[in-house]
Amino acid sequence: MASPQHVLIIGGGLGGPALAIALARRNIRSSIYELRSEPGDIGGALMLPPNALRVLDKVVGVYESVRSSGYVLQRVTAYASDGMKLGEVGLGEEKEDGYPAVRIRRPTLHKVLLEECARHGVTIQYGKKLERIEETDDGVTAFLVDGTSATGDILVGADGIHSKVREHVLGPAAPTATYSGLCGIGGTLPQSQIRTPPGYHFPAFIYTSAGMLMAMLVDPEGQTIGWASQETIPDKGREGWEEYQRTGQAARAAKKTYQAVTHEPIRSIMDGIVDDQVNLWAPYELPDLPTWHTNRGSAQAFEDAGYLARLLESHDAVAKGYDKVFARFEKVRKDRFQHVRDITAASGSTRRGSGPGLAWTFRKWATKAYFWFKGGVLRDTRITGYDVQEEDIGVES
Numbered sequence: 001m002a003s004p005q006h007v008l009i010i011g012g013g014l015g016g017p018a019l020a021i022a023l024a025r026r027n028i029r030s031s032i033y034e035l036r037s038e039p040g041d042i043g044g045a046l047m048l049p050p051n052a053l054r055v056l057d058k059v060v061g062v063y064e065s066v067r068s069s070g071y072v073l074q075r076v077t078a079y080a081s082d083g084m085k086l087g088e089v090g091l092g093e094e095k096e097d098g099y100p101a102v103r104i105r106r107p108t109l110h111k112v113l114l115e116e117c118a119r120h121g122v123t124i125q126y127g128k129k130l131e132r133i134e135e136t137d138d139g140v141t142a143f144l145v146d147g148t149s150a151t152g153d154i155l156v157g158a159d160g161i162h163s164k165v166r167e168h169v170l171g172p173a174a175p176t177a178t179y180s181g182l183c184g185i186g187g188t189l190p191q192s193q194i195r196t197p198p199g200y201h202f203p204a205f206i207y208t209s210a211g212m213l214m215a216m217l218v219d220p221e222g223q224t225i226g227w228a229s230q231e232t233i234p235d236k237g238r239e240g241w242e243e244y245q246r247t248g249q250a251a252r253a254a255k256k257t258y259q260a261v262t263h264e265p266i267r268s269i270m271d272g273i274v275d276d277q278v279n280l281w282a283p284y285e286l287p288d289l290p291t292w293h294t295n296r297g298s299a300q301a302f303e304d305a306g307y308l309a310r311l312l313e314s315h316d317a318v319a320k321g322y323d324k325v326f327a328r329f330e331k332v333r334k335d336r337f338q339h340v341r342d343i344t345a346a347s348g349s350t351r352r353g354s355g356p357g358l359a360w361t362f363r364k365w366a367t368k369a370y371f372w373f374k375g376g377v378l379r380d381t382r383i384t385g386y387d388v389q390e391e392d393i394g395v396e397s
């Protein structure tokens with residue numbers, strides 16, 4: 001069996017277009033169906049570590065555009081709110097990992113991917129919400145809510161956390177995504193507006209008694225600070241979150257969290273927030289799935305896209321049948337995802353506040369001691385060193 005002639009991709013977020021480009025580079029045609037009426041300018045900033053950039057370079061071929069559209073960094077300095085340096089967090093060491101890390105606004109990254117799709121002649125159809133899927137011996141048909149349909153050899157669900165494709169695959173066993181409880185709130189400010197203590201370096205993770213404030217750089221020149229904070233807020237539902245953001249409640253929640261911090265640069269970042277100009281991202285989570293998995297975060301979505309494109313390009317793999325191809329995909333990606341999830345789960349707790357007084361004093365010095373114990377730099381090559389190109393694509397008969 002040859003590689004598929006036409007792949008249907010549901011979802012034109014980040015993973016869908018990345019997969020489409022990777023397939024086009026391997027002469028496999030695909031079409032993307034996206035429920036939104038247009039790409040839009042929604043979302044905050046994302047961190048692309050070396051493992052994501054490696055796929056974007058070797059498999060998708062957009063590394064240079066991504067690198068020049070975001071802020072290139074290797075390390076983030078960790079500070080306590082009073083300005084005490086705690087240590088550094090290594091996100092990508094260009095010499096050792098082969099790539100640095102890039103902090104980039106999601107809409108900017110999305111635009112880079114969409115432009116590359118256009119260059120490869122990939123069609124993205126907007127206003128196309130998947131309703132149901134029918135599989136036959138010859139292929140698969142996607143029926144869309146607007147009454148149209150599309151047929152291909154295979155269909156890939158890149159339709160995010162509330163995936164309709166997942167519902168089709170798992171049937172009644174499909175779990176519902178639940179809100180994680182921690183909402184990300186953030187925005188941007190010109191760096192010139194921020195009062196920076198002497199010797200202070202951005203990008204910075206600023207630990208406070210109320211939680212951790214990220215002050216990252218998001219533009220290629222490093223002139224714009226993208227601040228972000230995680231707040232414990234009960235679920236508000238889709239419309240509720242939109243209202244929470246639009247009416248400035250999200251901005252006020254972040255300001256309230258850091259109201260007791262009198263030190264710079266937090267004070268001038270908070271003072272500079274324009275209430276109706278913040279982004280909000282309420283992440284949802286899924287439990288482990290009985291079959292097939294999901295991705296979490298853009299780096300995992302890109303790794304998925306890279307590995308799937310490699311499998312579909314391989315005539316040997318496809319000759320064994322799509323069931324075998326997808327079983328292999330599931331096995332490799334599930335192992336990797338669970339590994340990443342276990343490693344990152346531990347870091348989430350450090351972003352939550354300790355509370356003021358002695359609890360904070362203890363947290364601050366314990367964090368400083370931990371950095372010291374680790375040689376001043378925290379770094380985890382188990383995540384950043386991963387190369388999807390090195391995964392075996394052997395498919396068992």
Ligand SMILES: Cc1cc2nc3c(=O)[nH]c(=O)nc-3n(C[C@H](O)[C@H](O)[C@H](O)COP(=O)(O)OP(=O)(O)OC[C@H]3O[C@@H](n4cnc5c(N)ncnc54)[C@H](O)[C@@H]3O)c2cc1C
Nearest residue numbers: 011013014015034035042043044129130159160297298301
């Ligand atoms: C608008 C938006 C803003 C985001 N902002 C942030 C952020 O600030 N910070 C952060 O860390 N992560 C953010 N994310 C999440 C991050 O982009 C994803 O975790 C990551 O990109 C995973 O990629 P994905 O392609 O699997 O999913 P996504 O990038 O979420 O894309 C899924 C796409 O599928 C489409 N879709 C869903 N259902 C259907 C359907 N039935 N039919 C057709 N299309 C469908 C969606 O409209 C969406 O465009 C955002 C996602 C979105 C959609």
